[in-house]
Amino acid sequence: MNDYSEGAHPDVLEALIRTNEEKLPGYGTDYYSEEAKKKICKWINRDADIFFISGGTQTNKIVIDALLSSYEGVIAVDTGHVSCHEAGAIENTGHKVMTLQNEEGKLCANDVEEYVRCFYEDENHEHMVFPGMVYISYPTEFGTLYSKKELTELYDVCKHYRLPLYIDGARLGYGLCAGDLSIEELASLCDVFYIGGTKVGALCGEAIVFKEKAPKHFVTFIKQHGALLAKGRLLGVQFDALFTDQLYMRISKHAIDMAMIMKEELKKRDYRFAIDSPTNQQFIIVENDKLEDIKKHVMYSFWQRYDETHTIIRLATSWATTKEDVEKLFQYL
Amino acid sequence: MNDYSEGAHPDVLEALIRTNEEKLPGYGTDYYSEEAKKKICKWINRDADIFFISGGTQTNKIVIDALLSSYEGVIAVDTGHVSCHEAGAIENTGHKVMTLQNEEGKLCANDVEEYVRCFYEDENHEHMVFPGMVYISYPTEFGTLYSKKELTELYDVCKHYRLPLYIDGARLGYGLCAGDLSIEELASLCDVFYIGGTKVGALCGEAIVFKEKAPKHFVTFIKQHGALLAKGRLLGVQFDALFTDQLYMRISKHAIDMAMIMKEELKKRDYRFAIDSPTNQQFIIVENDKLEDIKKHVMYSFWQRYDETHTIIRLATSWATTKEDVEKLFQYL
Amino acid sequence: MNDYSEGAHPDVLEALIRTNEEKLPGYGTDYYSEEAKKKICKWINRDADIFFISGGTQTNKIVIDALLSSYEGVIAVDTGHVSCHEAGAIENTGHKVMTLQNEEGKLCANDVEEYVRCFYEDENHEHMVFPGMVYISYPTEFGTLYSKKELTELYDVCKHYRLPLYIDGARLGYGLCAGDLSIEELASLCDVFYIGGTKVGALCGEAIVFKEKAPKHFVTFIKQHGALLAKGRLLGVQFDALFTDQLYMRISKHAIDMAMIMKEELKKRDYRFAIDSPTNQQFIIVENDKLEDIKKHVMYSFWQRYDETHTIIRLATSWATTKEDVEKLFQYL
Amino acid sequence: MNDYSEGAHPDVLEALIRTNEEKLPGYGTDYYSEEAKKKICKWINRDADIFFISGGTQTNKIVIDALLSSYEGVIAVDTGHVSCHEAGAIENTGHKVMTLQNEEGKLCANDVEEYVRCFYEDENHEHMVFPGMVYISYPTEFGTLYSKKELTELYDVCKHYRLPLYIDGARLGYGLCAGDLSIEELASLCDVFYIGGTKVGALCGEAIVFKEKAPKHFVTFIKQHGALLAKGRLLGVQFDALFTDQLYMRISKHAIDMAMIMKEELKKRDYRFAIDSPTNQQFIIVENDKLEDIKKHVMYSFWQRYDETHTIIRLATSWATTKEDVEKLFQYL
Incomplete structure (x- = not known):
């Protein structure tokens, strides 16, 4: 989130x-x-x-x-x-x-x-x-x-x-x-x-x-x-x-590593990115219908509306994000 | 202090x-x-x-x-x-x-x-x-x-x-x-x-x-x-x-208890009080000469000048003040 | 101006x-x-x-x-x-x-x-x-x-x-x-x-x-x-x-009357308007070369650049504007 | 006033x-x-x-x-x-x-x-x-x-x-x-x-x-x-x-001249001054009872209460004050 x-x-x-x-x-x-x-x-x-x-x-x-x-x-x-x-x-x-x-x-x-x-x-x-x-x-x-x-x-x-x-x-x-x-x-x-x-x-x-x-x-x-x-x-x-x-740098590196794993997975699953971010915040475009589903399992940040039927959401990593967290995420995305 | x-x-x-x-x-x-x-x-x-x-x-x-x-x-x-x-x-x-x-x-x-x-x-x-x-x-x-x-x-x-x-x-x-x-x-x-x-x-x-x-x-x-x-x-x-x-109240009570012990001791030693405070801050009037000595051993707050030769200092207790702290204080006061 | x-x-x-x-x-x-x-x-x-x-x-x-x-x-x-x-x-x-x-x-x-x-x-x-x-x-x-x-x-x-x-x-x-x-x-x-x-x-x-x-x-x-x-x-x-x-309204009406006369004359002379204003301020687009000339005789307000070779200027009327003022203006425009 | x-x-x-x-x-x-x-x-x-x-x-x-x-x-x-x-x-x-x-x-x-x-x-x-x-x-x-x-x-x-x-x-x-x-x-x-x-x-x-x-x-x-x-x-x-x-200085001098005439007259009438002012504002102490009377004829500024029974009022001169104004004032003071 x-x-x-x-x-x-x-x-x-x-x-x-x-x-x-x-x-x-x-x-x-x-x-x-x-x-x-x-x-x-x-x-x-x-x-x-x-x-x-x-x-x-x-x-x-x-x-x-x-x-x-x-x-x-x-x-x-x-x-x-x-x-x-x-x-x-x-x-x-x-x-x-x-x-x-x-x-x-x-x-x-x-x-x-x-x-x-x-x-x-x-x-x-x-x-x-x-x-x-x-x-x-x-x-x-x-x-x-x-x-x-x-x-x-x-x-x-x-x-x-x-x-x-x-x-x-x-x-x-x-x-x-x-x-x-x-x-x-x-x-x-x-x-x-x-x-x-x-x-x-x-x-x-x-x-x-x-x-x-x-x-x-x-x-x-x-x-x-x-x-x-x-x-x-x-x-x-x-x-x-x-x-x-x-x-400070070790923490940061860890978050970026986790973010890049997440990004790769998102790409594999054909998610569209609102922007190509190299850092710990990733912005993806999701169908509103699908979002209702995701909401039940995943904490994310609403970013902004994309169009009538899509929304941009933010997924972020931090020092506290583990590989298990990322894996779990993709059970629902 | x-x-x-x-x-x-x-x-x-x-x-x-x-x-x-x-x-x-x-x-x-x-x-x-x-x-x-x-x-x-x-x-x-x-x-x-x-x-x-x-x-x-x-x-x-x-x-x-x-x-x-x-x-x-x-x-x-x-x-x-x-x-x-x-x-x-x-x-x-x-x-x-x-x-x-x-x-x-x-x-x-x-x-x-x-x-x-x-x-x-x-x-x-x-x-x-x-x-x-x-x-x-x-x-x-x-x-x-x-x-x-x-x-x-x-x-x-x-x-x-x-x-x-x-x-x-x-x-x-x-x-x-x-x-x-x-x-x-x-x-x-x-x-x-x-x-x-x-x-x-x-x-x-x-x-x-x-x-x-x-x-x-x-x-x-x-x-x-x-x-x-x-x-x-x-x-x-x-x-x-x-x-x-x-x-919250237990912490506060402890500090007041310590302050009252300190106040009693100060009275016994004939310190003059700038004000009669019932709480965890005590304000005493000290000769400037004596203050030089005290400074070496005790952390206090300068409050204000009292007159040409005296200063008001503040002594405070908190949750962290122990009886030992108070006793030690009076080795120097 | x-x-x-x-x-x-x-x-x-x-x-x-x-x-x-x-x-x-x-x-x-x-x-x-x-x-x-x-x-x-x-x-x-x-x-x-x-x-x-x-x-x-x-x-x-x-x-x-x-x-x-x-x-x-x-x-x-x-x-x-x-x-x-x-x-x-x-x-x-x-x-x-x-x-x-x-x-x-x-x-x-x-x-x-x-x-x-x-x-x-x-x-x-x-x-x-x-x-x-x-x-x-x-x-x-x-x-x-x-x-x-x-x-x-x-x-x-x-x-x-x-x-x-x-x-x-x-x-x-x-x-x-x-x-x-x-x-x-x-x-x-x-x-x-x-x-x-x-x-x-x-x-x-x-x-x-x-x-x-x-x-x-x-x-x-x-x-x-x-x-x-x-x-x-x-x-x-x-x-x-x-x-x-x-x-208040008589003053205003006079200024609008003068502005409309001015606007008609500007149109006759094929000036381009930056905007179609019905009030006492008129904004025209003038060639920079010509502006140098105008500057010698007319007080106007620089409004903004239009493009590399043109500038938008403002001409305004007020209670004090007379028909003679307007006529004189067009000796130079 | x-x-x-x-x-x-x-x-x-x-x-x-x-x-x-x-x-x-x-x-x-x-x-x-x-x-x-x-x-x-x-x-x-x-x-x-x-x-x-x-x-x-x-x-x-x-x-x-x-x-x-x-x-x-x-x-x-x-x-x-x-x-x-x-x-x-x-x-x-x-x-x-x-x-x-x-x-x-x-x-x-x-x-x-x-x-x-x-x-x-x-x-x-x-x-x-x-x-x-x-x-x-x-x-x-x-x-x-x-x-x-x-x-x-x-x-x-x-x-x-x-x-x-x-x-x-x-x-x-x-x-x-x-x-x-x-x-x-x-x-x-x-x-x-x-x-x-x-x-x-x-x-x-x-x-x-x-x-x-x-x-x-x-x-x-x-x-x-x-x-x-x-x-x-x-x-x-x-x-x-x-x-x-x-x-600027002629105007000022005139007001001071008028103020000094007024001040002299006030002194003659035994008014008490709240302060000894050399300038165009004079502050006098007046009994509240008397003030009710004065109010009917003279415009003054209430300054502040002096005590239970007296008030300080301000009298001021300006470029516009004439000798006649000052004379008229003293018909009522």
């Missing part, structure tokens, strides 16, 4: 248990938060300002509100998470989400170029919201991935117009295991990104990574947004575990 | 471990969240609309923003958490915190009456922020408690002027164990309150309790504020555990 | 001069504001709650923010003034502008029906912004008009889904003189609208008309938005003049 | 009449707006970035929102206009008004120093709103004035802590005519101020003066706040008139 239906990966849970009785200072100033940050810096192979937040929408809201001036908006594709599935969280901070058409969930460098350029040409645009940054997700909401070439082109446009590029990595691990970008490359091709924990083995938690210094008084900013946990250890301990012995 | 320096109470942790592999639906629609709500309703002995949020500032922000109209503000004491220690989280939602002077951390019914009455008398007040609700904390930020009589008087004023009364119960359990109000009484003397989990045995989490129906589309409102956890089970499971076999 | 390049219509100015020395109470509580409201009620032939605001964006911002709940957004066409030419004023109040595709600047009843219906069908939409009201302009930004049939259909959909329909009447008079809707009909086919003054003979000022009671404490709300003029008379006196002896 | 009960000064009105038929570009880009800016620069004897806004609350809201970061608040006295008489307009932008106690309406340099210093000493203040700027009004809401010495001390503190000092000059002219500060001195002792037009002879309008460059894209920011008038000429023409032949 999705990649957040179980609790934490056993190793993450184990870390919480092991450290539970330790007396640690609050608000993210604890030892484990510090360790986790160091490990992440090592992973991405550069210095960075890192902050832990409990959920993805919260993270998007905080980063975008922090990077934009009041008169600026954020560019995103129409299918971007911030555009349509965050209940107006971005607008709630006073900023417009400026949507461009997606190509299989992705934002095209050319479209951004064309859109932004006109703010510097033609007559003046003082009555319009200025583009202030660019938001993409990796993988996208459709499970697709930017190739290295695509991301490079997009970042080139961003740099040219001095628009910070922010990557929503809610499922970053799955993307890294399935695509042609290493984490070092990804980190070098944006200004800020977040490493999703909730959907990759944690109980909750995302790590914001600012390549340059974070905006001034960012901890106060987080507090103001209501997102500073008293027991910041909850996030620190989990991320410390996720970045010990490459757990 | 505070009541959030350890992780979760062992029974709460145990519940997280036990349920970790269960596949549960997201966003707070899981079985444990439902169970926890039922148990809380039973505890307060009435029906209620209940929602779980990960932290206290987030909770205050969401409740206050949901209850106020745009032209309204929230009345609170000058020392209230929302007034001074939430980095402007309330103002960030567009609302003024209208501060009245505290009496040992408490808000006086008379002061509210006097303040609000003038909006209905004299000349018009169209150029002023209207009082739209009243915020108090129980226990207060100074560890003090409203007596049943005080809270009744305050709520009478609120009802007279149709101002919802909201109680911040970050440390609710400690208050209930130390004061003369039962939970049923407290619930009947306000419109909304929250049951603090983070400081009373949980890893994170607070439970908002609306006695009447929650504002329309409240889940969307929570999502918009970035406060809806994908793995809502994290909060549901913990609150289910806290309200099983009266764990 | 536009319909706000001169000051006030002479009769409006005369009223300001005549009343200048009178001592009047402030903030819109003066005699003339009251008179103007009565005259407007008579004009629309129904009771209404009326408020004067100095400009159109301010008005849109205030009405939309007042009518929406926090979790709601406003539906508008992609070319709507609130969608693209108010610098994010709506988002600045925390609300999303939910754009649907325009048909010659207009919003189709069917498109609204289809968009809104899905919030009541399919799976739940708790993670999405709820449609909370509908915004249209009459005339539209392209000078086009809803027919009585179109507006009736649209309002039927709005009523069915309990979405208030709000009409931006920045150029209302011009629309009424050119279309098939009387003011009474228009007023009966929406919930709120504003009567534009700035572009129809006033120095500044728009009149918000709530058919039902205005939202509670609306004056305070206006003040909070910084839009309450101390000398509210400035708006009251002007609107009193505009609605004395049908000045 | 107040200083906004008449329309415009005759010379201001004359300018509006004279320029009414001129075709001018919109949104403040007209010739008169430019001229007015030049004249103001000459008056204050320095370069400056100047913008015209239609009212005072709007102006305060825009300047404060533009200068503060999200995590910052504005320091003001508890009786400051932004603190209590703008219906929460500042909080509506997301910022806290941090109030210090007034001394006859004024903010003391020492109080600011003490308040701000603690943010740089003691333990950390990450959970508190940071002071981001300082707001004062000149004259204050009580008609009192900062001496050159007082303002210098205050500005020194501001500069030391890098807090921009902003002066609300709603009644600036009256202050300049009554106090010991020249406009050049005042301009040199702050970072931003506004020159009040509405209460000093204009129909509406205030001029924001940034000594340094205005914040980036400030016109867009104004538009976003709904405060950009299409017919910007309305403000430009008026300010051009106010700063031609020293009209």
Whole structure:
């Protein structure tokens, strides 16, 4: 159904248990938060300002509100998470989400170029919201991935117009295991990104990574947004575990392996795919009649209507998916 | 130093471990969240609309923003958490915190009456922020408690002027164990309150309790504020555990017992108290010279300067405080 | 170039001069504001709650923010003034502008029906912004008009889904003189609208008309938005003049007459129209080379590029346009 | 009653009449707006970035929102206009008004120093709103004035802590005519101020003066706040008139002369003053019984209750006050 239906990966849970009785200072100033940050810096192979937040929408809201001036908006594709599935969280901070058409969930460098350029040409645009940054997700909401070439082109446009590029990595691990970008490359091709924990083995938690210094008084900013946990250890301990012995990538790889097995089986059974996704989310087109049957045995996510008689559903794998799960699935599909 | 320096109470942790592999639906629609709500309703002995949020500032922000109209503000004491220690989280939602002077951390019914009455008398007040609700904390930020009589008087004023009364119960359990109000009484003397989990045995989490129906589309409102956890089970499971076999009150009682032993010892040693607190937070006045010594051995919270040569510090107990901890403390105090 | 390049219509100015020395109470509580409201009620032939605001964006911002709940957004066409030419004023109040595709600047009843219906069908939409009201302009930004049939259909959909329909009447008079809707009909086919003054003979000022009671404490709300003029008379006196002896409609009719003469001449000269506008704004497609020439003699508004070699420009008439102006124009066109 | 009960000064009105038929570009880009800016620069004897806004609350809201970061608040006295008489307009932008106690309406340099210093000493203040700027009004809401010495001390503190000092000059002219500060001195002792037009002879309008460059894209920011008038000429023409032949100061001087005559007479009649105001607003303490009588003949502003049997009322002069008005007043006082 999705990649957040179980609790934490056993190793993450184990870390919480092991450290539970330790007396640690609050608000993210604890030892484990510090360790986790160091490990992440090592992973991405550069210095960075890192902050832990409990959920993805919260993270998007905080980063975008922090990077934009009041008169600026954020560019995103129409299918971007911030555009349509965050209940107006971005607008709630006073900023417009400026949507461009997606190509299989992705934002095209050319479209951004064309859109932004006109703010510097033609007559003046003082009555319009200025583009202030660019938001993409990796993988996208459709499970697709930017190739290295695509991301490079997009970042080139961003740099040219001095628009910070922010990557929503809610499922970053799955993307890294399935695509042609290493984490070092990804980190070098944006200004800020977040490493999703909730959907990759944690109980909750995302790590914001600012390549340059974070905006001034960012901890106060987080507090103001209501997102500073008293027991910041909850996030620190989990991320410390996720970045010990490459757990984060191991979890991700496992989910991708399971997804590819599932994809193969779906192909064999002649399922039509709504989109060709290389990651842990697969979108298939099913007849409505058949769906009634499937519903009795399989938990899936309704994605959207395809036409009068068909529906697109999402099947997802995660760290918790086993081969047995996949096998069982195909008893009913 | 505070009541959030350890992780979760062992029974709460145990519940997280036990349920970790269960596949549960997201966003707070899981079985444990439902169970926890039922148990809380039973505890307060009435029906209620209940929602779980990960932290206290987030909770205050969401409740206050949901209850106020745009032209309204929230009345609170000058020392209230929302007034001074939430980095402007309330103002960030567009609302003024209208501060009245505290009496040992408490808000006086008379002061509210006097303040609000003038909006209905004299000349018009169209150029002023209207009082739209009243915020108090129980226990207060100074560890003090409203007596049943005080809270009744305050709520009478609120009802007279149709101002919802909201109680911040970050440390609710400690208050209930130390004061003369039962939970049923407290619930009947306000419109909304929250049951603090983070400081009373949980890893994170607070439970908002609306006695009447929650504002329309409240889940969307929570999502918009970035406060809806994908793995809502994290909060549901913990609150289910806290309200099983009266764990919440047992934890609280233990902390109060430890605090009273500590308080007695402090009195014996002739420490001066900044305030007479019956709860798990004790505020003592210490000479700055002596403080240098104490600092080497004891973790405490700096509270505020008392005068040129003295400082007020906070000592707190929690579920995790043992008699040995208290004894050890007095080797250095 | 536009319909706000001169000051006030002479009769409006005369009223300001005549009343200048009178001592009047402030903030819109003066005699003339009251008179103007009565005259407007008579004009629309129904009771209404009326408020004067100095400009159109301010008005849109205030009405939309007042009518929406926090979790709601406003539906508008992609070319709507609130969608693209108010610098994010709506988002600045925390609300999303939910754009649907325009048909010659207009919003189709069917498109609204289809968009809104899905919030009541399919799976739940708790993670999405709820449609909370509908915004249209009459005339539209392209000078086009809803027919009585179109507006009736649209309002039927709005009523069915309990979405208030709000009409931006920045150029209302011009629309009424050119279309098939009387003011009474228009007023009966929406919930709120504003009567534009700035572009129809006033120095500044728009009149918000709530058919039902205005939202509670609306004056305070206006003040909070910084839009309450101390000398509210400035708006009251002007609107009193505009609605004395049908000045508002006489001004509008004159502009439409001039526009139709201009349109005929343009047709004669084989100009291509970007859109067939029956109102005071005409949009023609001009070769870029020719434009260089025109620029020397004529003030026009650049509208948008048409293609590589052509540009769309706007020509507008107003109360101040004379036959001589139009004749002079065609010396250069 | 107040200083906004008449329309415009005759010379201001004359300018509006004279320029009414001129075709001018919109949104403040007209010739008169430019001229007015030049004249103001000459008056204050320095370069400056100047913008015209239609009212005072709007102006305060825009300047404060533009200068503060999200995590910052504005320091003001508890009786400051932004603190209590703008219906929460500042909080509506997301910022806290941090109030210090007034001394006859004024903010003391020492109080600011003490308040701000603690943010740089003691333990950390990450959970508190940071002071981001300082707001004062000149004259204050009580008609009192900062001496050159007082303002210098205050500005020194501001500069030391890098807090921009902003002066609300709603009644600036009256202050300049009554106090010991020249406009050049005042301009040199702050970072931003506004020159009040509405209460000093204009129909509406205030001029924001940034000594340094205005914040980036400030016109867009104004538009976003709904405060950009299409017919910007309305403000430009008026300010051009106010700063031609020293009209602004002549108007102000006249009002102060009338106020001083009134004050002398009040003293002769043994009226008690609530405060010793040197400007055009006088605050006297009147027995409630007597007030009933006065009410029949004199328009005054209720200020506040003094005690059970007395009330403080405000009497104000303006450009429109004549000797005859003052004489007539004393037939009833």
